[in-house]
Amino acid sequence: MSNSDQQSKKSDIGSVTPPPENIYEDHAHDKTALPEDHPAVSTGKSGMQYLGTGLLCSLIAFGGFVFGWDTGTISGFVNMPDFKNRFGQINGSGEHYLSNVRTGLMISIFNIGCAIGGVTLGRLGDIKGRKVGLMLTMVVYIVGIVIQIASVSSWVQFFIGRIISGLAVGSVSVLSPMFISETSPKEIRGTLVSCYQLMITAGIFLGYCTTYGTYHAYDDSRQWRIPNGLCFAWALLMIFGMTFMPESPRYLMEKDRIEDAKRSISIVNKVDIDSEFVEHEAAIILNSIEIERRAGSASWGELFTGKPKIFYRLMVGVVLQSLQQLSGDNYFFYYGTTIFKSVGLTDSFETSIVLGIVNFASTFVSLVTIDRFGRRFTLMAGGFGMSVCLVIFAAIGTKALYNGPYGVDPSKSVGDAMIFLSCFYIFFFATTWGPGVFVVCSETYPLRIRQKGMAIASSANWIWGFLIAFFTPFIANAIHFAYGFVFFGCSLFCIFFVFAFVPETKGLTLEEVDQLYTDYTPGLAFLDFRKEVDNTDKV
Structure with a gap:
């Protein structure tokens, strides 16, 4: 780097007016004082005026579509005749099966x-x-x-291709919510991070529709190669969209x-x-970064020893991501066609499309609930609703x-x-x-270890996803x-865990979330009576 570049950097740093006080140390014992003593500077925007911001963040959220597309298509692939003929085995009667x-x-x-x-x-x-x-x-x-589409009869080749594409999607599951969280205004951060899940559901739904169409339109490898080939379009669209995004x-x-x-x-x-x-936002971010630089080295070991309460925050993310899988959603999404064959449906692909529509449409509701009702209430209410549905589903499926x-005779x-x-x-x-889980996890970790924390938490999600998908x-x-x-019991535990261990972060900047954890008492989230920050610039 040239001397002029270095001088430019120093000049830039000096041009940011710091906040009047240290936003962490001076309020280390008063979580509610921060918003009152240092009110946020408003952009003066109404809800509709955030539309441009939402469109920019939707480009980042499109990474979720790639993940959803895989979920929506693979459940159809394993029930397609050509796929079974190429990658399956032959039973005693000469039929191909997986x-x-x-x-x-x-x-x-x-x-x-x-x-x-x-x-x-x-x-x-x-990096x-x-x-x-x-x-x-x-x-x-x-x-x-490319490796998957090029597979002719070797299921191992298809298997390897899925591992490699999984490497990319796993990275996207960390980077997309993190990027949105770091970029979006705090007033609508929950809504915009929820767009990542909206894109997942859109991918699942369109994946279902596409496999339904190719299943009925073709009787050769186009049944599964066309849906796989469309992945090129999604990847190129993602790359193209990123060219319009600021870092x-x-x-x-x-x-x-x-x-x-x-x-x-x-x-x-x-x-x-x-x-x-x-100037105000830049000063707060810069001040936070300077504090974090003094606090630790951002090593992997700091996930276990860092302050404030980094290990506890890591465990909150890990358990939330695990419970998202253990609540049973992928039981329906990965094996939807198989489940509904067992209840006597002749074309279970159609039922998968219905589930995809419900999933996609319902996610629009979350764009309102996350920021309006807060993270804690939303997650606990969801745990209760899922528990009721699962216990009745299991009971009548078992007994009636x-x-x-x-x-026999359903x-x-x-x-x-x-x-x-x-x-x-x-x-x-x-x-x-x-x-909700993506929103909370994207807000939980300080900048210096945000990527590492989200990577570990997301890995817990993927590992449980593997275990459920393999053993189901x-x-x-x-x-x-x-x-x-089993999923009913896990959904009940969801309610307890959020009630006791997940603090409310609605309305806080990412820097204020870090402050929240300074005095937070693990296991006593229900005693934190701060319902929301008293912002004057609410949407």
């Missing part, structure tokens, strides 16, 4: 790739920036898709690119770069579905009721735990619909 082991591996190995990718490729966000990191992961994703201002500040950070803040918030709002032995009315309950379950999940065929064959009672 064994439980092979089905479980081909579906679930994607999650292992995601778990590894979140920890490894996710580091690109700290190259959030924006370039997302673009590079899409290149890796394309490589994995995360917090990443830029961390790299001492002060003017670039201020420009990013002004673009996202649609205000002049010389405005008081930009079949008039004889399991699998009752259509009971089967219809189970589909109805599945739709209600997905409504509760999509409006609460689907987006075996468990469902052994205990059938009683499997729902």
